[in-house]
Amino acid sequence: MQASLNSSPNASTGTTPHRLMYGIDLRMPWNLLRQAFVGHPASERQDADECAKYAAMIMKKDYDNRHKPIFFSKGDIVYLKLATGTDSGYVLPSRAVTKKMTQRYVKCKVLERIGRLAYKLQFPKELSKCHPVVSI
Template sequence: MYLRCVTGDRPRAWVDWLAWAEYCYNTSYHAALHTTPFEVLYGRPPPPMLPFEDGTARTEAAGALLRTRDEILAEARQRLLQAQQLAKKYYDAHHREAEFAEGDWVWLRLLHRTTQSLDPRAKRKLGPRYAGPFRVLERIGTLAYRLELPQGSRLHDVFHVGLLKAYRSDPPAAPPTLPPTAEGRLLPSPEKVLKAQKRRDVWHVLVQWTGLPVDDATWRTSTSSASSFRIFSSRTSCLSRRGEML
């Protein structure tokens, strides 16, 4: 970013600026390192660069070169600071201050983690961005919180504050529960068969699962005969007809 700012003023002389821009970057203090990249690499502070004073150079060409060097360094440091301020501006635009107390209820955003780690019934791409709500058990340091996750969840219970959002409605009596699972897979029990179709000599049934809405019904394949489907349909109180159950 700052190299683009430096070369923008003199696009035909960017080769002359490249080495000084690199020097400026490697000798600048980095907040993440608490030092300069030069000192991290070599184990000692960078050598000081003395400013040029008129009359100290033996030739006019050398003096002009040193004056140009000082101008490049000053402008490169200014553009480096400009790039840092611009990056901070865009970061602060999406940054929010959040603080929670023990017992508060919050929504949890999973980001790159799959929602099925908390609820195997969740729809991945079209599902909600936040899961929960969950209760805050304790505060870990200044930026992390431990949540009361449902039994059977496959996630660590400590999350960064940036993944949490306050729950504004009336808090539930208890955290949500998960359906029966085994090795991360959902183990629902069938409630009734909504429909059956025979495709290429293979029976497909649309099964509604216990405790789940009709929209979450799924198609399952089976090698059973049509008579078996009619028997299963009668047990689940479904109307049936040959080749299809309604």
């Protein structure tokens, strides 16, 4: 970092202009930054690292508990969640106008597994115009 002109010692006086004017050397941002890292015991930093690692471990455990891999076999019967109200998604053409009265799920048969998370389903006649490959 480059020091400002008023914080650099003068060759003729041997002191900084700040010290000559104010009697003290003013604090510079890089001095404050140096003070933030100097003088702290290593144990505090080690404690912070251990706390961060513990928090990451707890977050991973919570994520793994909520996200279980789901696999279906050919011929399984699954429920497809339909869009309610004005939401986008799979909708029945004969659905009711209100969100409260719409059908929420449709039974479908798994025809085949397309990818890691995609399955080809056999839709009922009402959804025959929809694309049959669904991502879970």
